[in-house]
Amino acid sequence: xxxxxxxxxxxxxxxxxxxxxxxxxxxxxxxxxxxxxxxxxxxxxxxxxxxxxxxxxxxxxxxxxxxxxxxxxxxxxxxxxxxxxxxxxxxxxxxxxxxxxxxxxxxxxxxxxxxxxxxxxxxxxxxxxxxxxxxxxxxxxxxxxxxxxxxxxxxxxxxxxxxxxxxxxxxxxxxxxxxxxxxxxxxxxxxxxxxxxxxxxxxxxxxxxxxxxxxxxxxxxxxxxxxxxxxxxxxxxxxxxxxxxxxxxxxxxxxxxxxxxxxxxxxxxxxxxxxxxxxxxxxxxxxxxxxxxxxxxxxxxxxxxxxxxxxxxxxxxxxxxxxxxxxxxxxxxxxxxxxxxxxxxxxxxxxxxxxxxxxxxxxxxxx
Amino acid sequence: xxxxxxxxxxxxxxxxxxxxxxxxxxxxxxxxxxxxxxxxxxxxxxxxxxxxxxxxxxxxxxxxxxxxxxxxxxxxxxxxxxxxxxxxxxxxxxxxxxxxxxxxxxxxxxxxxxxxxxxxxxxxxxxxxxxxxxxxxxxxxxxxxxxxxxxxxxxxxxxxxxxxxxxxxxxxxxxxxxxxxxxxxxxxxxxxxxxxxxxxxxxxxxxxxxxxxxxxxxxxxxxxxxxxxxxxxxxxxxxxxxxxxxxxxxxxxxxxxxxxxxxxxxxxxxxxxxxxxxxxxxxxxxxxxxxxxxxxxxxxxxxxxxxxxxxxxxxxxxxxxxxxxxxxxxxxxxxxxxxxxxxxxxxxxxxxxxxxxxxxxxxxxxx
Numbered sequence: 074x075x076x077x078x079x080x081x082x083x084x085x086x087x088x089x090x091x092x093x094x095x096x097x098x099x100x101x102x103x104x105x106x107x108x109x110x111x112x113x114x115x116x117x118x119x120x121x122x123x124x125x126x127x128x129x130x131x132x133x134x135x136x137x138x139x140x141x142x143x144x145x146x147x148x149x150x151x152x153x154x155x156x157x158x159x160x161x162x163x164x165x166x167x168x169x170x171x172x173x174x175x176x177x178x179x180x181x182x183x184x185x186x187x188x189x190x191x192x193x194x195x196x197x198x199x200x201x202x203x204x205x206x207x208x209x210x211x212x213x214x215x216x217x218x219x220x221x222x223x224x225x226x227x228x229x230x231x232x233x234x235x236x237x238x239x240x241x242x243x244x245x246x247x248x249x250x251x252x253x254x255x256x257x258x259x260x261x262x263x264x265x266x267x268x269x270x271x272x273x274x275x276x277x278x279x280x281x282x283x284x285x286x287x288x289x290x291x292x293x294x295x296x297x298x299x300x301x302x303x304x305x306x307x308x309x310x311x312x313x314x315x316x317x318x319x320x321x322x323x324x325x326x327x328x329x330x331x332x333x334x335x336x337x338x339x340x341x342x343x344x345x346x347x348x349x350x351x352x353x354x355x356x357x358x359x360x361x362x363x364x365x366x367x368x369x370x371x372x373x374x375x376x377x378x379x380x381x382x383x384x385x386x387x388x389x390x391x392x393x394x395x396x397x398x399x400x401x402x403x404x405x406x407x408x409x410x411x412x413x414x415x416x417x418x419x420x421x422x423x424x425x426x427x428x429x430x431x432x433x434x435x436x437x438x439x440x
Numbered sequence: 441x442x443x444x445x446x447x448x449x450x451x452x453x454x455x456x457x458x459x460x461x462x463x464x465x466x467x468x469x470x471x472x473x474x475x476x477x478x479x480x481x482x483x484x485x486x487x488x489x490x491x492x493x494x495x496x497x498x499x500x501x502x503x504x505x506x507x508x509x510x511x512x513x514x515x516x517x518x519x520x521x522x523x524x525x526x527x528x529x530x531x532x533x534x535x536x537x538x539x540x541x542x543x544x545x546x547x548x549x550x551x552x553x554x555x556x557x558x559x560x561x562x563x564x565x566x567x568x569x570x571x572x573x574x575x576x577x578x579x580x581x582x583x584x585x586x587x588x589x590x591x592x593x594x595x596x597x598x599x600x601x602x603x604x605x606x607x608x609x610x611x612x613x614x615x616x617x618x619x620x621x622x623x624x625x626x627x628x629x630x631x632x633x634x635x636x637x638x639x640x641x642x643x644x645x646x647x648x649x650x651x652x653x654x655x656x657x658x659x660x661x662x663x664x665x666x667x668x669x670x671x672x673x674x675x676x677x678x679x680x681x682x683x684x685x686x687x688x689x690x691x692x693x694x695x696x697x698x699x700x701x702x703x704x705x706x707x708x709x710x711x712x713x714x715x716x717x718x719x720x721x722x723x724x725x726x727x728x729x730x731x732x733x734x735x736x737x738x739x740x741x742x743x744x745x746x747x748x749x750x751x752x753x754x755x756x757x758x759x760x761x762x763x764x765x766x767x768x769x770x771x772x773x774x775x776x777x778x779x780x781x782x783x784x785x786x787x788x789x790x791x792x793x794x795x796x797x798x799x800x801x802x803x804x805x806x807x
Contacts (some may be wrong), residue, residue, distance in 0.1 A: 171693060171717065179693055179716040179741045259737045324536060325545055326653030340734050349546040350538065353739040364729045367707050369720040377744045379737030 079195025080414050081132040085124055088415055089194070092134070094130045097199060104153055104202035105145040106160060109215035110228035110408065110431040112138030113191030113421050114235055115262065115335060117356070120188075122422060123360060128189050136193035136432070137162040137186045139157045140231040142213070143202065150202040157227050158209030159392060160193070162235035163382030164201050175382045178242075185382070193231075194414055196434045204385035206392060213440040220396030224403045232266075232402045233395055238268035238383035240333070241391045243354040244274065246378055247329040251275025254323035256314060258302070258343045259334025260294070262429045263356055268294045269400050274327070277321035279314050282343060286427060293404070297321065302342045311346060312324060326350045330411070335361045344377075351375040404428075410435045446562025447781050449498040452491055452653065455782055456561070459501070464566060466615070468484060468673055471520055471569035472512040473527060476582035477798040478773065479505030480788050481602055482629065482702060484724070485652060487555075489789060490727060494515060495556050503560035503799070504529045504553045507598040509580070510569065516676035517569040524578030524594050527560070529602035530570050530749030544751045545609075552749070553715040558597075561781055563801045566592030571752035580663060587763030590606045591770045598798045599633075599769045605750035607633035607700070608758045610721040611641065613745055614696040621690035622744065625669070625710045626701025627654040627661070629796045630723055634698045635661045636767050643696070645689035646681050649707060669709045678713060695716045704730045711744075713734070723734025771795075 077096050080089040081429035099105060117135045119125035127133050139160040143153040158285050165172050172180050178266045184201050191199070208230060211219060249255055255271035257264045258273035260282040270277050272295025280296035282288055284304050291299035298317045305313060315325060327350040332343035335357025343353055344365050355377055370377060383391075394400045407428040409417050412435045420426040444463050447456040466472060484502045486492035494500050506527040509768055510520040532539050532547035538624045539547050548683045551568050553559035558566070575597060578586060582594045607630050616622055622638035624631045639645050639662025647663035649655055649672050658666040658702040672680060682692060694717040697711035702724025710720055711732050737744060750758075774795040776784050779802045787793040 120704065170691065176694070176741075181693070181716070203547050231458060319554055324537065326548070329542070335735070344734070349548070353657050355637070355734055358735045358738050360733070360735070362731045362733045364731045366727070366729045367711075367722055367732065367744070368725045368727070368746075370744055371748055373746060374543075374748035375746050377734070377737055379742045381741035424447050 077197035077389070078197055079134045080411070081134045081190070082121060083128070083132045085120070086122065091422055094273035096197065099145060099147040099199065101147040101149045102201055102203060103147045103199050104140065104143045104150055104205065106141040106198050106200060107144045108139060108193050108196060108198060109141045110124060110139070110231035110433050111430065112231045112234065112236060113135040113417055113430045114138055117187065117360065118418065118422050120257035121418065123206055125360065133187070134195050134198070135187040136195070137188060138231050139193035139198065139237040140227050140234065141430045144197070146202055153202055153205065157208040158205040159174045159208060159230050159388060161204055161206065161235050161238065161383060161388055162186070165205050165385065167203055174360055178213060192434060194411065197339050206385065206388035208392065209396070214321070219399065222403055225396070228431055228433055229402050229406045230392070230395065232406055233388070233391060235382070236262050236267045236429055237395065237400060237402060238388060238391050239380065240264055241270050241357060242383040242387055243267060243331055243356045243380040244270045245387065246331070246380060247331070247352045247354050248278050249274060249329040252317045252323060253322065253327065253329060255279070255331060256281065256346055257296070257331045258339045259331060259332070259336070259357060260291060260296070260410065261333065262360050264331070264333030265294050265405055266400065267333050267356065268296050271329070271331070272294065275396065277318065277323045279317055289439045302338070306342065307345065310342070311434045314346060330354065331356055333357045337361045341365065347373050347375045349373050349375070353377040402427060406431050408433050441535065444562055444564035445499045446558070447778070448501045449488060449493065450499045451539045453489065454485070463564065466512060466514040466515040466566065469517045469568055469570060470514045470566050470755060471517055471572065473506065473508040473509045473513045473525065473565050473567060475506060475560050475563060475565060475801055476508040477506070477598035477800050478503040479603060480784055480797045480799065481505055484554065484786065485587055486725065486787050488785065492727065500554070501558035501562050501565070502554040503562070504555060505598050505602040506553060506560035506565065507594050509565070510572070511570055513763065520569055520572065524575040525572040526575060526755060527567060528571055528573065528598050528602045528605065528750060528755055529553070529751045531571050532752065534570055542558045545748050561778065561799060573752065573755035576763070587662065587765065588763070589765035589768060589770055592763070593724070595775055595798055595800055596769050596773045597759070597762065599796055600755070600758060602634045602749070603629050603796055604762065604767060604769060605755060605758050606630055606723060608637050609697055610723045610747040610752055611637045611696070612754065613747060614698070614719045614721050616643050617695040619690060620644070620694065620696060621685045621688065622646070622698060623713055624663070624698045624700060625706045626656045626699070626703070626724060627658060627663070628700065630702030631698070632661050633771055634700050634723065638696070638698070640761065640766050644685065644690045646684055665691065666785050669705070674707065674712065677709070677730035681713060697721065698723055699723045702726045704728045707734065712738060714740050716740050716742070720744040722746045737806070764790065773798050775800050
């Protein structure tokens, strides 16, 4: 096997084009990963449709939510060969001053697959191997049952690479504890995991989403109160959330608000829910500006924290919770063949996909 | 002495009116402070001119930046009688869940003089005494020299109650360390101390102000690069700050940006200076909204932290630095008689005051 195949982006708005490439000789710190699954994220759509620029010039194979097998490795990482892994969506260098200072997610030398290098919408991808997260108990069959959650396979774990881990780091950074109150704005690809992670810590969880199907399904992800922020807004929304907090025994201050919609309306809703000592996690992304009274952060002694990716150190704990069935990914994933990537991207763009799509390389492509 | 006199606010936009009152019997946890000085803050102007509402209904004696002597004390605080003190602008209860959890600045039972109760634009004020900060080495004469800084008196220490301590807590919370880069937006009443505190920690300091006099004086408060954000803005400003960081040996990431202007323009400038891992401290206040790309917090893995007041626990360290002359308040204060409060407020409102005004009760009023 000396070639790989995949789909590359050539220009914004253009369809992805199939590509077949020679597999390059590996650098000492790189590994060749045979892709088991690669999730489709709104970040990919931002590159494709919204004019967000990839850091590596086009053409580029997108996809940064990868699980797979280490098929080959550079001289310094031979011990990884054969291992099943989840690939953190942000791979820091581990050596620079910011990495050593504990802020790996801003490492200037970080590699994000499908942004800094070719990514996972392919049969194989070559990546820095240092921070890949081995999957305990994984067999050589990517469709084999893993852990305690019925139906869980290595392919589903692709979602851990970004959607689950981003949500997890956001909750972790917020300092949310059991007995606290979390409000998740946007119960989509990341928000659905933010709610689960918050509930798993023992917090009372409010979920806001404009989509009635998501609100109806919200109880399954630990949401105790699901509301439509287009129907209930402003002071009424604050009052309803405060009432729920009281009824749940959560405090009236120090709420954790997780903005996962990546929309201006969602950001304004989230900002409007600030209370004294609140923490607003800015998890979703939009290029658009919003009008806010920034001084409310001062008046409420509150804070707004951005969240980019997830530090590799957190992945083993996340994976443990997923394997133990404490965070459900199976119900939130839809496996589809990589050959039908165009349709998958269209479905996500048109918001027709009610689960996170994981693209799985077709058998014939893998041959 | 059974009466006190002062000036009370009766309605927004109306002149303050002189008032003489009986001194009430003290509750067990209260103290009677004879005012040595009370600083004029933009928060007072917000109440008077901008429609910000005081938490206690009007009429109310404003003023929350107080130094003085404990002249009498309730049964539980007798040991304080005779002590010279600085009165933290925010006095938490010390007993509730948020206080015990280390977040005293959002204590729901907090008392801010001149907002929750009558404040310091008076000969005397009655306050919860628990968290007053005793001034080491103070004599009974409020005009006596204190510490190492020539000209420093107890009256000047009024400024420590809010302007200096707010700046100090903001820098403390930001995590700024020696060798880092701080950008102070607005070199006014609080910003001038934010710059000093940042410089005292060994950070390289950029100061932004539209006032040429403040920029000219900025070197004295530790500012290494002073710029006019109306002349140099956007990418050019970022580039100039980055160049200064490089020349100072400070990193290109993780800047601390201290927004002390409390203006929409200043907030936009501050937000526009976000770099990877940056911390924006929202210290100034304005009722106005600003248009921002909130998602930049996510894209830069950055954060915006509000800062309300200062936890009482930080005051002794701040006072030490002021008494040692490591933070200069003398050059930044102008003592004026309390009887001329109307003129003082007008001067601050019209931005004619180039120093922070400390109102000093007149001798005849104290009799």
